[in-house]
Amino acid sequence: MFNSAIFKKLEKNDFRTLIGIEIGMRQHRWVPAEMLPSFSKLFAAEVRYRIDRLLGFNLVKKSVVPYDGYRIHFDGYDALAVGALTLRGLSAIGDNIGVGKESVVYEGVYDGEPVILKFHRAGYTSFKQVARQRDTGDRNHWIFIARRAAKREYEALKTLAEFSSDSAVSVPAAIDHNRHLIAMSIAPGRELSKTAVDDPDWFLDEIIEQIRKTYSAGFIHSDLSEYNVFVSPDGATLIDWPGYVTTTHPQAEFLLERDVKNVLAFFNRKYGVTRDCEEVVGYVRV
């Protein structure tokens, strides 16, 4: 969880030390203490002082076996990402509004507007399983996986929204991103899973239309369900994009069908609406 009380206490050299550890983690699972002065461009005594503070704030972890080394704890990585966005327009972080399996989501304020702040956590659990097999630095550390997921999602949001207004997919507007953090606009309405809609046929058509536009833009969501669709009187918005594939992906057919099936099954279960999956897929692919 992002801790704003600690974030407010952080000083410039705390950030430089964190960045030094982050740089070292490209090569080392545990960044050797003696390398930190050069990675963070600080004197050794200053690094020692900063490391003690960061350990006290629980932003970094220390290992003494087989040598003294450090790595970033994900609260430290959160602090780096928030620090970067704060320099560009982020002015407040509010309530936590969700902990998914792959993310932690907060409300925030950016350029005076309310936004969603999504901290990616992908890779964190799988990283634990491989941790013991490796002792040198690696690109599979969760911070790099989470960073890649955030970048991917940010780029998808940008691309899908950029198509001419007729064919733009209804997605949250991408506002900014850094490391594993994305700032985006708040999707209108509520999650489909938590809403009772009075005109399910109309909403289902709206969702199918968004899937079709997504497909014509060359994308397949790949993780579509009632949890990743927001509905409002204006229609449907699709969220949660890091797992998208392009329509040239070898599994494209299967993934598109699975998305459609998930949505149809939900409308059938909850509202008794019946649609033919093949027909809908055929329509999407026109």
Ligand SMILES: Nc1ncnc2c1ncn2[C@@H]1O[C@H](COP(=O)(O)OP(=O)(O)O)[C@@H](O)[C@H]1O
């Ligand atoms: N743009 C947004 N607007 C409103 N709520 C959002 C937005 N993005 C995420 N959320 C909320 O946070 C939850 C988790 O976000 P999501 O992108 O689905 O990540 P994941 O399911 O992978 O953890 C969503 O189910 C939703 O409640």
Ligand SMILES: [Mg+2]
């Ligand atoms: Mg989700």
